[in-house]
Amino acid sequence: MRLDDFSHLECPLARALDAVGEWWSLLIVRDLFYGIRTFDALRDDLGIARNVLAKRLKKLEAKGVLEKREYQPHPRRYSYGLTKKGKDLFPVILTLVEWANRWEAPEGPIIEIEHASGGHAIHPELVCGECKRAVDYKQVRLKAGPGAQRPEALPLPLRTK
């Protein structure tokens, strides 16, 4: 089996991983957030082979994470932009950045996040959108949802002792 094919796993995490394609593709999403939008600019920034980049872009486009837009007809030129689905990956990127700043930055954070209006640095945390209480693995319970095909096979609940 292909190691990056998670589709056989009935798990939303596996589906998310499958949809994004691979770790590496998140760097493309990051670059699009930075406004790096053309094939050549992405290639220069990421320093990877053209065929590999082309394959990743095609996958992200097929999954609806980004869209290709013609910005010049003769000669035909395209740029890439995040869709709503792609922009919705921002919290994923941010939680990874926060994790790295905490655990993989012995010399201090490389990048800090601030409110656009100025002021203090942001250390994002996850809260329940409804009651605004913090969401911690010790305080949540998972249950099978309406999309579960074999609810009895889900290895719930979380046990992290």
Add this chain to the structure above:
Amino acid sequence: MRLDDFSHLECPLARALDAVGEWWSLLIVRDLFYGIRTFDALRDDLGIARNVLAKRLKKLEAKGVLEKREYQPHPRRYSYGLTKKGKDLFPVILTLVEWANRWEAPEGPIIEIEHASGGHAIHPELVCGECKRAVDYKQVRLKAGPGAQRPEALPLPLRTK
């Protein structure tokens, strides 16, 4: 270059990706949250080759995401458990689950998250840990932190139009 070697990139996201190893490894972290702890149980659940699983576990152990614990001396048997650093990946997993529930579950969420105390489903959102305002890509600004070696080379700010 190895596609999964991000260490040349001065970016906390790249460091996080490098530390976790690859997408696929998050499924190991998920299984440890579920209490699946031995090599054979992990192998059974993930359905992958022993040598591949061994390599991933070794990498996660080297990066301090999990630790190996002897639970039986004769014959020697080990289990795996998340460290504090590993458990701190929970928000990453949760934001990916939420993303998949929103975008990759046409038949409804496979798994729903609830408060352990019961009550309503949780749709996690990111807020600033200090002022509790929502953290949205339109409302944040990135700046070089103390760990940036070449601050002038960072492609800030975010531009997502």
